[in-house]
Amino acid sequence: MHVHETYDYAVIRVVPRVEREEFVNVGVILSCERARFLEARIEVDPVRLRALDPAIDLALVGRHLAAIPAICRGGEAAAPIGLLPPRARFHWLTARRSAIIQTSPVHMGRCDGDLAATLDHLMERMVRVARPAD
Known part of the structure; x- marks a missing residue:
């Protein structure tokens, strides 16, 4: 039987010049409270x-x-x-701020239970840029 997990994630952005509001996605933070999973890839x-x-x-x-x-x-x-519970750390990391490092709004998803693979999938989809073939 498959165990489905619901999770929250936010994309990490670098905003080099905050006044211009231009950014580059550089990572993802994924949190699953039930599995006590909190991880970021950059x-x-x-x-x-x-x-x-x-x-x-x-x-x-x-x-x-x-x-x-x-x-x-x-x-x-x-x-x-770092001494706060994982869910509180996630909320602290994803709080809105006007700084060079920001996060997207928090989004929710559902996966088959492999949270590390889900984080890899989100990195591929939200951060990595496909390079044209030579």
Whole structure:
């Protein structure tokens, strides 16, 4: 018997120049409360980011993005937010903010129970850009 899981997710965006509201999707955060699953995947395409802002500080952006998976993992290394329950951490990560790192609105989905594969699917669909064949 298949176990179906409902989950919430948000797309992580880098907004190099907040006043222009242009962004590049760089990752996904997926949360399933019942399975106590909270994970983020991030893949940065520097060429796409530099197309929006040639002067973007990629090292700084990378440091800020690295905090997201750490908060998802939780624990003292991500304190004080890392000490909150997973669902509270998800809500904190997806709260609206006007900053260089933002998330989309939260969306809901349903999968066959393989949350890691679902996260991979969302990365493929929402973040990765298909490259033209040579």
